[in-house]
Amino acid sequence: MKRTLTFAGLFLALAAPVAFFVWDAMSPAAPADGKIHLRYWTITGMKDVIPYYAESFGKAQDRIVVETTPIPWQEHEKKILTAIVSGNPADVINQVTPVPKWASRMALQPLDAYIARDRFDTTVFFPSLWDEMRWHGHIYAIPVYSGSYGLFFNKRLFREAGLDPERPPETWDDVRAMNERLTRRDEQGRIVRMGFIPNYGNVQTFMLMAWQKGARFLDESGTRVNFADSAAQAALDWVEDFYKRYPVDDVAAFMGGLGFADQHGFIAGKVAMMVLDSSFPDQIKAYRPDLEYGVAMVPHFEGSPSASVAGSWWLAIPRGAKEPEAAWEFIKHATGKEAQLREVEMQEESMFPANRWAAADPRFMRNQEREVFVQMMDFAHSPSVVPMAHDVFWREMFGAQERVIHGLQTPVVALRQAERVVQSSLDEALAYDRYVQRELADKQ
Known part of the structure; x- marks a missing residue:
């Protein structure tokens, strides 16, 4: 008998243990302000921290409102998968686990068309980080932060x-x-x-x-x-x-x-x-x-x-996202040089930008330690061996x-x-x- 594949079936092994999250994936009411409301789910740790780039994107234009939801580390992956199965994921997610793990389960939308259309400069990212974004010849995510x-x-x-x-x-x-x-x-x-x-x-x-x-x-x-x-x-x-x-x-x-x-x-x-x-x-x-x-x-x-x-934190558009175009605009902003530099300045913990022009900027390269860390990125290998x-x-x-x-x-x-x-x-x-x-x- 031929096996039938559904989106739910694809995620069964990963999402079945977390069905209790489905209630939270319900669609919000349609906005009354006529603007695009972009849902961004970001991983958080001990504190719920709203990334600077989420706030600055809202100030840089007036068409898109970013609704940021910090999700605890332990729940983030399960919640995303459950929302995709339910047909109502966030518009943008950030993650740190290997991109192929997500792309091979059809969890992410390929970004090649956006990159080609907008002539998005992929050379601004450290090569070892960019290589992690690829699966079966397609790009599924954009690196945002790393470590050296x-x-x-x-x-x-x-x-x-x-x-x-x-x-x-x-x-x-x-x-x-x-x-x-x-x-x-x-x-x-x-x-x-x-x-x-x-x-x-x-x-x-x-x-x-x-x-x-x-x-x-x-x-x-x-x-x-x-x-x-x-x-x-x-x-x-x-x-x-x-x-x-x-x-x-x-x-x-x-x-x-x-x-x-x-x-x-x-x-x-x-x-x-x-x-x-x-x-x-x-x-x-x-x-x-x-x-x-x-x-x-x-x-x-x-x-x-x-x-x-050097592994990478990355941003991606989940399959089934309601606002993929707005999500792409948000990702371009978040991974730009200025947004990355400001994020580094605003956060309490040290962050390492994936954008190498941001990493080479004097505002980031302000001590000998960081000079070494930036140099070491030229010799970096992906932990996703x-x-x-x-x-x-x-x-x-x-x-x-x-x-x-x-x-x-x-x-x-x-x-x-x-x-x-x-x-x-x-x-x-x-x-x-x-x-x-x-x-x-x-x-x-």
């Missing part, structure tokens, strides 16, 4: 160890050598300070190393993964060698004493070097404003370029590193195991995507 990474180093600890506080490490060999001089143990032989820990922080060092070595985890067709190549192995070899010098139990005991806020390893002065993101200076300012530190380019292997990672198996990829790569660190597997065996699991997940996702495309073709 750099090597944070504690100048006081450098000085105490006899190192030049104005000369951070340039290569991973430098990191290894400096770590030897910065690490301290107490009388009982317990580690009380470390120069560097490759698996501590919110970015996996070995992934940066693998990219530097030229690793390509997904082939050009997007259908086959390849983890156990020489580049990825070389990265995990470095991590494995590190833990031969510093027993994993000793490092684990030390890391057990680290925490968050003022107990964070770098802020507390217990870890001298860390690869951290462009918002981390906010935490330093909040918990240790007197910390003497610097930010440098992420170290690299001799003869290889540096590498960073395998978009259709995004969560599984990162879970398995983290697991592979842990098995190597604990001596349970060699790098090549650990990577091959991760490869098998991720390939299986990718195959399932691609099979469903092919089913969707066939059903769509039958209905046209």
Whole structure:
């Protein structure tokens, strides 16, 4: 019997657990002022913050009224999907999860026609961010904000160890050598300070190393993964060698004493070097404003370029949006240079504009730290390495590193195991995507 595909069917797996949101997707009453009322759903955290660009767009013209609805992080994705199933989504959404995850489920409208018609300049965005917006040759979203990474180093600890506080490490060999001089143990032989820990922080060092070595985890067709190549192995070899010098139990005991806020390893002065993101200076300012530190380019292997990672917050028009033309005008405004710069100035937390002309402007580039973060964007890779198996990829790569660190597997065996699991997940996702495309073709 032939299976019938409906929009509700497409979203069943994602939206079924959240049917209790349907009541909130009811259409509002028609506006009496004769203007277009644009519904914008934005993710919020601890505070309900209305983006500056939502307010400034309303002031820049008088045809469109932006009705911004902040939605808690935990509810945002479910609410959007439920609204699309109900046939009454917002006109514009902002998200951070991989665009292909949404586009492959027909959740977003392609933007190619708008881009071509308005000669919208896509070169203003950092290339790594723009590449994330594409699925099956079409553009489904526009990047609005991102983050960048750099090597944070504690100048006081450098000085105490006899190192030049104005000369951070340039290569991973430098990191290894400096770590030897910065690490301290107490009388009982317990580690009380470390120069560097490759698996501590919110970015996996070995992934940066693998990219530097030229690793390509997904082939050009997007259908086959390849983890156990020489580049990825070389990265995990470095991590494995590190833990031969510093027993994993000793490092684990030390890391057990680290925490968050003022107990964070770098802020507390217990870890001298860390690869951290462009918002981390906010935490330093909040918990240790007197910390003497610097930010440098992420170290690299001799003869290889540096590498960073930069995901994107993006804006898109959901399928079924009632005001797509107004939504596109809003997106163009929000991603423009001036709107992005003003947003950065208005927000309490550090934000990194996706528009590279905004990032290069003196109003943003006002200190050495930001200069480094902007430079690192030239070496950025997307965290959506395998978009259709995004969560599984990162879970398995983290697991592979842990098995190597604990001596349970060699790098090549650990990577091959991760490869098998991720390939299986990718195959399932691609099979469903092919089913969707066939059903769509039958209905046209």
